[in-house]
Amino acid sequence: MIAITGATGHLGHLTIEALLNSGTPASQIVAIVRSPEKATELAAKGVQVRQGDYLHPETLPAALAGVEKLLLISSNDFNDRVGQHRRVIEAAKQAGVKLLAYTSLLRADTSKLSLAADHKATEEALRASGVPFVFLRNGWYLENYNPAQAAETGAVLGSAGEGRVSAAARADYAAAAAAVLTQPNQENKIYELGGDSAFTLGELAAEVAAQSGKAVTYQNMPEAAYAQLLLSFGVPTPVAHMLADSDTGLEQGELYTDSRDLSTLIGRPTKTLQEGVQSALQS
Structure with a gap:
């Protein structure tokens, strides 16, 4: 059986x-959720x-019973994320899980992003567990x-200068997760995942302008x-500082x-910036 944590979240559901x-x-897929009533679909x-529940380790043994492969989707709770992840890793070890895939961050072991620290610590805990x-x-x-x-405001806002981001659609990352959970010989592999074609935020603005017909x-x-x-927009303090960093x-x-790890895993090109903007503007 294959289990997915955070299964009612965007990435979990897509996986x-x-x-x-x-x-x-379907009978071989286990959706692990905090609130089962939200998983009726x-x-x-x-x-x-x-x-x-990551916060209630007593719920995890039953959730992982009989599970062979597990996707641990990183918590979006910035309060002791590493501790939450460690509880799942320990429960997976006790349950005899044969493969644990973790959604980490691009080059988590060397990244200077503040967001990387929790991912690096989780990777270290997972290595030490022996699972x-x-x-x-x-990415x-x-x-x-x-x-x-x-398109509505006429502006893309940020502090990224001319830096290029290898962004990819959430569905592409989900397809990659599904691939490693179903393909053989994935033990102890590391994938650096991102879109095939990077872009600057200036290029993002230009694409929005081209497709919307508005000045952006x-x-x-x-x-x-x-x-x-971001704080003035009501973004929570930890999230605002994380996004700016x-x-x-x-x-x-x-x-x-x-x-190109992502497109290799999913067996097709990743969604382009143009396709992403088109999808967003049509939704």
Whole structure:
């Protein structure tokens, strides 16, 4: 059986869809969720829905019973994320999980992004556990950007300068996760994942302008000013500072990769910037 944590989140749900599309029987997929009542759609497809919570380790043994392969989707709770991940890793070890794939961050072991610290610590905990692992070092999501809002306001905002980001669609990262969970000989592999074609935020603005027919420009600002702007929009403090720091890292190349690991895993080119903007503007 293959289990997915955070299965009602965007990435978890897409990974289950990718598994089903690849021919994995629904009965062999376990959706681990905090609130099973939110997973009725998955249950209706025949997926096993089990309650499991990173914050409540007593729920994890039953959630992982009989599971051979596990996708641990990193927590979006910035309060002791590493501790939450360690609880799942320990429960997976006790359950005899044969492969644990973890959604990490691009070059987590060397990245200067503040976001990398928790991922690096989780990778170290997973290595130390002895559980066979796969590190899915995900880059940025195309969905992190909001072309519709940019078209409305006339601006893409950030502090990334002329840095290039190898962003890819969330569905592409989900397809990669499904691939490593279903293909043989994945033990202890590390994948640096990102889109085939990197772009600057200026190029993002130009693409939004071209497709929307509206004037859209990229407005670059210092990291501190960008963080304050995000705070004024109501973004939580830790998230605002993480996003601003990530933009600065983007400028320095921290979110760029030419590895092609992602398109190789999924067996097709990744979604382009043009396709991502088109999808966003039509939704």
